[in-house]
Amino acid sequence: MKVQEIMRRRVASCTPEMNLTAAAAELGRDGCECLPVVGEGGNVIGTITDRDIDKVVARCVEPSKVPVWEAMQHKLFTCSPEDDVRCALKTIRAEKIRELPVVDRNGVLAGVLYVDDIAQKTGTQVSPGLTRKATAA
Numbered sequence: 001m002k003v004q005e006i007m008r009r010r011v012a013s014c015t016p017e018m019n020l021t022a023a024a025a026e027l028g029r030d031g032c033e034c035l036p037v038v039g040e041g042g043n044v045i046g047t048i049t050d051r052d053i054d055k056v057v058a059r060c061v062e063p064s065k066v067p068v069w070e071a072m073q074h075k076l077f078t079c080s081p082e083d084d085v086r087c088a089l090k091t092i093r094a095e096k097i098r099e100l101p102v103v104d105r106n107g108v109l110a111g112v113l114y115v116d117d118i119a120q121k122t123g124t125q126v127s128p129g130l131t132r133k134a135t136a137a
Contacts (some may be wrong), residue, residue: 004081020063034099039117
């Protein structure tokens with residue numbers, strides 16, 4: 001099965017200049033776990049999650065004064081729509097992440113592959129602790 005058969009195509013994203021309050025609102029509005037951070041030209045340059053934002057808030061820093069680029073994950077893992085889901089799942093398991101931005105051949109955001117969607121749509125057993133249900137407990 002290919003990533004393009006499971007990935008979510010309509011996903012929110014943010015820019016590195018956006019503040020964390022706006023990014024958190026975008027996460028909440030879309031109900032997603034991860035926002036790809038998109039630079040000029042639409043290229044994905046990183047990701048930010050609610051967990052990244054929580055770390056800033058825990059330091060008692062006002063999130064509206066912090067740009068996304070200061071809190072985002074700069075270590076980026078992606079896959080392409082044509083990749084096999086099993087290959088993408090290897091990256092997800094190895095890096096202990098729950099979502100993987102999907103980029104086209106030019107590095108432009110095409111969607112996001114969520115571990116919960118893989119488990120639901122393929123019946124594949126995912127590593128314990130990676131699904132949203134497991135981390136919410």
